[in-house]
Amino acid sequence: MSIFAHPPSSLNPGPMVRPAARALDADASALIEAFGRVRAQTLALVLGLTAEDCAMQSMPDASPAKWHLAHTTWFFEVFALERFEKNFTPYHAGFRVLFNSYYNGVGDKHLRAERGLVSRPGLTTILEYRRNVETRIHALFADSAARTPAENAELAEIITLGFEHEQQHQELLLTDLKHLFSRNPLAPSYRQGWPLVAQTYASREWLPISGGLVAIGADAEGFAFDNERPRHPVFVAPFEIASTPVTCGDVLAFIDDDGYRRPELWLSLGWDTVKREGWQAPLYWQRDRDATGTGWRMFTLRGLADVGADVPAAHLSYFEAEAIARWSGARLPTEFEWELAASDQPIEGNFLENRVFHPIALSSLPAPGEPAQLFGDVWEWTQSAYLPYPGYRIAEGAIGEYNGKFMSQQMVLRGGSCATPRQHLRTSYRNFFPPEARWQFSGARLARDVVR
Amino acid sequence: MSIFAHPPSSLNPGPMVRPAARALDADASALIEAFGRVRAQTLALVLGLTAEDCAMQSMPDASPAKWHLAHTTWFFEVFALERFEKNFTPYHAGFRVLFNSYYNGVGDKHLRAERGLVSRPGLTTILEYRRNVETRIHALFADSAARTPAENAELAEIITLGFEHEQQHQELLLTDLKHLFSRNPLAPSYRQGWPLVAQTYASREWLPISGGLVAIGADAEGFAFDNERPRHPVFVAPFEIASTPVTCGDVLAFIDDDGYRRPELWLSLGWDTVKREGWQAPLYWQRDRDATGTGWRMFTLRGLADVGADVPAAHLSYFEAEAIARWSGARLPTEFEWELAASDQPIEGNFLENRVFHPIALSSLPAPGEPAQLFGDVWEWTQSAYLPYPGYRIAEGAIGEYNGKFMSQQMVLRGGSCATPRQHLRTSYRNFFPPEARWQFSGARLARDVVR
Amino acid sequence: MSIFAHPPSSLNPGPMVRPAARALDADASALIEAFGRVRAQTLALVLGLTAEDCAMQSMPDASPAKWHLAHTTWFFEVFALERFEKNFTPYHAGFRVLFNSYYNGVGDKHLRAERGLVSRPGLTTILEYRRNVETRIHALFADSAARTPAENAELAEIITLGFEHEQQHQELLLTDLKHLFSRNPLAPSYRQGWPLVAQTYASREWLPISGGLVAIGADAEGFAFDNERPRHPVFVAPFEIASTPVTCGDVLAFIDDDGYRRPELWLSLGWDTVKREGWQAPLYWQRDRDATGTGWRMFTLRGLADVGADVPAAHLSYFEAEAIARWSGARLPTEFEWELAASDQPIEGNFLENRVFHPIALSSLPAPGEPAQLFGDVWEWTQSAYLPYPGYRIAEGAIGEYNGKFMSQQMVLRGGSCATPRQHLRTSYRNFFPPEARWQFSGARLARDVVR
Amino acid sequence: MSIFAHPPSSLNPGPMVRPAARALDADASALIEAFGRVRAQTLALVLGLTAEDCAMQSMPDASPAKWHLAHTTWFFEVFALERFEKNFTPYHAGFRVLFNSYYNGVGDKHLRAERGLVSRPGLTTILEYRRNVETRIHALFADSAARTPAENAELAEIITLGFEHEQQHQELLLTDLKHLFSRNPLAPSYRQGWPLVAQTYASREWLPISGGLVAIGADAEGFAFDNERPRHPVFVAPFEIASTPVTCGDVLAFIDDDGYRRPELWLSLGWDTVKREGWQAPLYWQRDRDATGTGWRMFTLRGLADVGADVPAAHLSYFEAEAIARWSGARLPTEFEWELAASDQPIEGNFLENRVFHPIALSSLPAPGEPAQLFGDVWEWTQSAYLPYPGYRIAEGAIGEYNGKFMSQQMVLRGGSCATPRQHLRTSYRNFFPPEARWQFSGARLARDVVR
Numbered sequence A, B, C, D: 001m002s003i004f005a006h007p008p009s010s011l012n013p014g015p016m017v018r019p020a021a022r023a024l025d026a027d028a029s030a031l032i033e034a035f036g037r038v039r040a041q042t043l044a045l046v047l048g049l050t051a052e053d054c055a056m057q058s059m060p061d062a063s064p065a066k067w068h069l070a071h072t073t074w075f076f077e078v079f080a081l082e083r084f085e086k087n088f089t090p091y092h093a094g095f096r097v098l099f100n101s102y103y104n105g106v107g108d109k110h111l112r113a114e115r116g117l118v119s120r121p122g123l124t125t126i127l128e129y130r131r132n133v134e135t136r137i138h139a140l141f142a143d144s145a146a147r148t149p150a151e152n153a154e155l156a157e158i159i160t161l162g163f164e165h166e167q168q169h170q171e172l173l174l175t176d177l178k179h180l181f182s183r184n185p186l187a188p189s190y191r192q193g194w195p196l197v198a199q200t201y202a203s204r205e206w207l208p209i210s211g212g213l214v215a216i217g218a219d220a221e222g223f224a225f226d227n228e229r230p231r232h233p234v235f236v237a238p239f240e241i242a243s244t245p246v247t248c249g250d251v252l253a254f255i256d257d258d259g260y261r262r263p264e265l266w267l268s269l270g271w272d273t274v275k276r277e278g279w280q281a282p283l284y285w286q287r288d289r290d291a292t293g294t295g296w297r298m299f300t301l302r303g304l305a306d307v308g309a310d311v312p313a314a315h316l317s318y319f320e321a322e323a324i325a326r327w328s329g330a331r332l333p334t335e336f337e338w339e340l341a342a343s344d345q346p347i348e349g350n351f352l353e354n355r356v357f358h359p360i361a362l363s364s365l366p367a368p369g370e371p372a373q374l375f376g377d378v379w380e381w382t383q384s385a386y387l388p389y390p391g392y393r394i395a396e397g398a399i400g401e402y403n404g405k406f407m408s409q410q411m412v413l414r415g416g417s418c419a420t421p422r423q424h425l426r427t428s429y430r431n432f433f434p435p436e437a438r439w440q441f442s443g444a445r446l447a448r449d450v451v452r
Helices: A027-044 A049-056 A065-084 A112-117 A124-141 A147-181 A250-255 A268-277 A318-327 A334-340 A399-403 B027-044 B051-055 B064-086 B112-117 B121-144 B149-182 B249-258 B267-276 B318-327 B333-342 C029-046 C049-055 C065-084 C111-119 C125-140 C149-182 C249-254 C268-275 C318-327 C335-342 D028-044 D049-057 D065-084 D112-115 D124-140 D149-182 D247-255 D266-276 D318-329 D334-341 D397-402
Strands: A206-209 A210-215 A230-234 A239-242 A286-288 A294-300 A303-306 A379-385 A411-415 A431-433 A447-449 B206-209 B211-218 B232-236 B238-242 B285-287 B296-300 B303-306 B379-385 B411-414 B431-433 B448-451 C208-210 C212-216 C234-235 C239-242 C285-287 C296-300 C303-306 C379-385 C409-414 C431-433 C447-449 D208-209 D212-216 D231-236 D237-243 D285-286 D296-300 D304-308 D379-385 D413-416 D432-433 D445-447
Touching: A027 A065, A027 A124, A027 A147, A049 A065, A049 A124, A049 D049, A065 A124, A065 A147, A147 A294, A147 B267, A147 B333, A206 A334, A206 A431, A206 D318, A206 D334, A210 A334, A210 B448, A230 A334, A230 B232, A250 A294, A250 A318, A268 A318, A268 B296, A294 B121, A303 C335, A318 A379, A334 A379, A334 A411, A411 B249, A447 D296, B027 B064, B027 B121, B027 B149, B051 B121, B051 C049, B064 B121, B064 B149, B149 B296, B206 B333, B211 B333, B232 B333, B238 C239, B249 B296, B249 B318, B249 C249, B267 B318, B285 D212, B318 B379, B333 B379, B333 B411, C029 C065, C029 C125, C049 C065, C049 C125, C065 C125, C149 C296, C212 C335, C234 C335, C234 D231, C239 C335, C249 C285, C249 C296, C249 C318, C249 D028, C318 C379, C335 C379, D028 D065, D065 D124, D065 D149, D149 D296, D208 D334, D212 D334, D231 D334, D247 D318, D266 D318, D334 D413
Parallel strands: none
Antiparallel strands: A206 A239, A210 A230, A239 A447, A286 A294, A294 A303, A379 A411, A411 A431, B206 B238, B211 B232, B238 B448, B285 B296, B296 B303, B379 B411, B411 B431, C208 C239, C212 C234, C239 C447, C285 C296, C296 C303, C379 C409, C409 C431, D208 D237, D212 D231, D237 D445, D285 D296, D296 D304, D379 D413, D413 D432
8 A cells, every 4th residue: 555645735645646656576676776776866965964954944834844854754664674574663653643744544643843852862873763764674575485475565565655755845844944044134155156057048838739639647657646647638828938937026026016916917816914914025035235136035945046037937926927917918838738838848957956945047049939847946836726627536545545636725836946856857747835825936937829 | 896795715606707698677586686686685594693693703704794784784785875876875884894805805804703793883773774775776777867878787786696695694694693603512403393204215326417518607608607617528437426516424334434534534634623723523523422322413593403414514624524425335426427417307305595504414214226315405515626627718807807716625515505596506617615614505415436 | 790791802700709699589679770860871872773774783892782782681591590590491492502692511512703604693683682681680679579679689689780791781782883983984883973072181291199008909998890890008109190182283293203103102912913003094994185284083982083183082091002102201100009099089070971972071170179070081001000909809609700800911091081971980990901992981191100 | 332132032231230340450350250150060961962963943932052152152252342442353254243142232133043053154153153252351461551440341241241141151052952852753962971969858838928028039239130129118918938949740730630720720811822722731741651650741951751740830921820720729829929038048959050951859858947949940930020120320432232121921930950050140130031931940949828
């Protein structure tokens, strides 16, 4: 039985349905390699952080880095070791509750909002916990002869799910850390150095897409989360999509045109939020003297930086993305339009592996007629509500307890960000957050109807 | 210029797009008749209410009956008289602000949550205000020769919009009054008498619908709100829909099966709401000894009544509707499925004109293979988020300020209720409320996939 | 058994201890006369109000006028009729709960915050309820021969307590109505006419009081609430007290000196409140052009009026009174200092019976060396917390459930206001409210230490 | 100029008035010794804590241990070094804001509620900051010849104030840490070992005190906070005081007698708090099987422990203390009664220096007629509101900004606790907290009137 557990308002939730059967008995080496690589990648992310950096929680939606380190390990302990290890003994009796995210079937859970009040176990212990569980997982790998082929297939499925899950938490670890550092008046940097690269930029084009009855979603082969399935027909009218995402320059123009003060540009709930929260710019922007005269600087994982006009805008809520689109005389694409536009594009871009940790402007011009930066840099809000695909079915057993339970009051984002591991992404990947969420690397790309 | 103004989280919002041109110069009699009929219908609803009944507001989402009486009159004064009356003088200078609902273009608005703190003007004055404006509207009707044909067409459009708007407020007046009376420990009745009719009931059938690429939405002829347009193709997979709505008997079974205590049956936000609000049954149900042994009674506009097993369940939130569907091994239909299933059905049922003011069980069996109670009795939650149809465009001018501004975080309901005027409804009509709203006559009908 | 019931944060609570024994058998005529006069005085206060005016509740701390009319009647029904009437039958079975304020011993209570949601019974019914209970009380008076002398004494005690209680609600009825009317954008007037009188004003003097070991509190004779007892010695150091209260002119000077923007003038909690509530002036003041150039007008029971410099300032919180005192280089008196200063003064001034319903400036100069306006006009905040006097004892029985239960987190006010019935007041009378309360006619008088 | 800065709702605030002039030129050795001892005592308290333990904040009222370490150092840097050091350069430019508690005169302050979001500077840096400032203070000591006698006296005053201030934070460091550890499901221990000592207990006696006109407060000699002055006469009636504090056994009896479920035992606000917070026992008590059959265990700085019947009860709110007193047929003493009862007692007891960190039962019987445990173990709530003594005057200059600013809505506690440094306490010492606060070592002692 495989289980996928993750934070409520966050990256893609569902357990996989029919994953690629990377069976241990046939060729386990790819699986073992991937497991090792993802685990090492997580550790690399906390390099240079102090125990105090890893322990704090700056808001209920975010978790301490230490918790991410532990929870992704808990996942392997509870779902792989507990299931397959002979004479299983937990590493620590209290961890089962302490590092459970939201899975009622596993039992009690520690209060989400109090994850930052757990000074003990300390970071050192959690790192030891990681090593301990990894060693025992490797022992399972080595012992494949003791299991039936079906059991080995099940184990492969759980391990695959485990590292896909861990990759999601890699992104969250970064966005949560960024939020924490942003609350420190001394504005610490996670990584040094800015600007990152010399930059050029293409002018924006409107790219026509002809639409029609098209297939949307992941097909039955390979790993995908269940919310990407089943692949199904959707009728899409002809539309145009912008070749590049909304940039900081666009946002500056929106601000200068009083965008944050004009109710007619906003959804009613969006306007309520603007007033209640006092929004005047995207999250992490602050009024400041800067080198380029914009009057704004922004907090990044590399410290405070100027707002580069050509840099894709990040940390927008859906409400802001929608208002900027309306102000532009355009709209956001549906997730179907987005997937259609992306369907023949390579999955390339500024991902986690770049180690830039911020969206960047293009370094070379895209080919005319081609979209740029669909993948990486920023997640792109769509105007689609996060709802089940037609024919989506609730899985049997414990998985079924959670399938789709988050399909309410959230909007779909597509394309991955500068904090998403490259291997984690698919064209059909559906990320989702509530419309007011801003602490992810969330941006926008415009679309518009074909005027007939 | 025509404007449609109504409460934020409520019945259908948009101004009409290309309404039926009931031009005054051609044949104004139908228009005049409809105006008079709707206005009289509103007055009939407050018959028997005291000035105190009409003055109170029981929650921010609801408004006093007096406010509904005034606001629907304000609509005609501001948009028809102010535009067309020679030497226009407002009935009262303060009313422009006091009875503006949410239209920023008209100027300031009185605080929505404080509508129940306005003891003066009293009911008598408001009734006089209604008569005054009606008299002046009739004077406009009589004076059509003073206007150009285009102006007469514009006036006809505004009058039409005005009474469509007033019909929406008729329903709200009833649901708001019900909520108010329910807060009174003495449980007053709006109308006397229960049970209403002798009742029988059909067993529920699953009706197959073949689906395909179908046209959804209102076509260009006749009056419709802009959110029903444009008519557009949608691909619908084959599905089955229940012949009858979810009944109180179904809800009782859900309760008896611990439905309100099992998180696995609920969306995550739904379960949060159940716990936070302490929900144990639909709104207005209370634990009580009753004649039929259910252990529950319910507050109705006819006082406290037994819970009839065959009566369509009302006052369900989307969360409850969705949970009951999941518990039933089914799901809610999309709004497209609903519209497809209803497309060849007559718009008949238990509407406002019945003067029952509560859903009732069928009094005769439906024909085999035919759906029953699609229209009237209860609005039926769909699993579709309230979003713009493809090609929906923001209107020019003041209307555009509000078009679609409520298309966020709400779910679509279809079919009208026992508080909806019959003439107000269309098959393409989209009502919408947030998923936790329960004070409308909101219920559910189940659907399911065709297992392939 | 005598009971005193009243709203939690309001006028003096306690039941009387050993009231003047106005025994029915000896000379009942004074008692009967007082009963009739107080009941009539209440009715006179609602003259000219509509049913809607009397039905609404503008905040949880306030109650509808209709509720005050009913609750003061409920008091006589529950504590006098239920105790002494033969074959007692309640006027309405539901009223026992509906009009209970906070007395757990009597049983359930209707939710305080929902008193404004009870449209039925209407005002007409409540007035009939009043007449009915009065008639039955008079029947008790007539039937004194049927009771023992002890029973007659007990009845006299209850009747006395009942009309003292009703007088407190007379003041609350006015302050609650004022708050309601202030929320109406049309700013209705309770009574017409302003300014009220031609005015003159004395310059303020500092009056020396020598202090010493003095007796504070009510002595054992006559009616007094238990919180005024026992009379006890308090050592008071020499001090000076201002001859006149803080005026609107003082408040204007405080505002002009940025008083509402300087944290150093405020108690820490006061400053938090200023910021949270956005206070910039006393309650009911609004920025407006006025005839005298102050830039402020104020809402009164006689409509909007200019802010007269010589008028005692009302609707100050304790925090504002304390800040104004600090800014003046003075302080508030203790309640002991206040009582000492007032001990040889006649209880004269601008009380409810004046029918002015607002503080007014003096119409003639006080004698030199004499304090003015100690009584009437505005309640004066003291710097004494509302705590039991030494030797205060919890009464036996049902009364004891409530004695002193409000002696926490409130400050004492002294002297009565323009909404207090003259006969209700005593020099030892202790009123009390939380330090942030402003909707009473609450003002201040300064004191200072004798510099040695 | 001397400044005293401390958390809003906490230990004694005011700057000293005329402290003991421990002038540097005369005999500086005592001052230097005291400075070194207090600083070392603070460091000893964090021995054994991890960086993570020291970084977290479990509620807005509490602060991280690291913050206490830094703020007490900031105090010396800002008020001593900045004033007297030649060529003063701050240790870190950002610390002036980051470690300012609430002193507006010094400039901006970091948000109190976000003290737990500052991972950098880390503990190591803060310990270095402490050493750096100490070294520079010692350099000031050594350089007394460079200053005038008046300057040396001023420096001595500041240093004295600084370590008195630091002692207050020693207590807060412990109570804040206890609260943090209590939120950790693994229930870590600060120190090991329980029970602490073999215990015996005296039966409780009522000790008569004759009262009269007595002098209260600190006299003009020696160090005291300004809220303890001036010494002034108060008339105290004869009363009796309990020889021992309220114990856990008393609380258990109160619980068993349904004390937490009977509104008649509570102040009205207290009962509101009981219901809102769901209180069923003192803070840190949890229902559990224990060795002695009470059904309760309690979280302590030494881990979970049985509830010893003879141990003084801690972590009571004022509301609980008052309710337990009422239930006992007694009351709390006033702060004047308490001071009178303690006036001839030695300041001995279970203080911080004991390193027990929890109240303990007596180890030997007190002499008959003598009170026990007046000092140490638990702070004792009095029924006196925290208000200025008569003649209390606002100081000149920056001090004056804050004198008395917390004298509102708090109650006085007396006697010190197991977390109070012995040298810090005086008989006249007034501690104060809001009536709902429970995270201090706050308990109670009963008093009663002499029945005449």
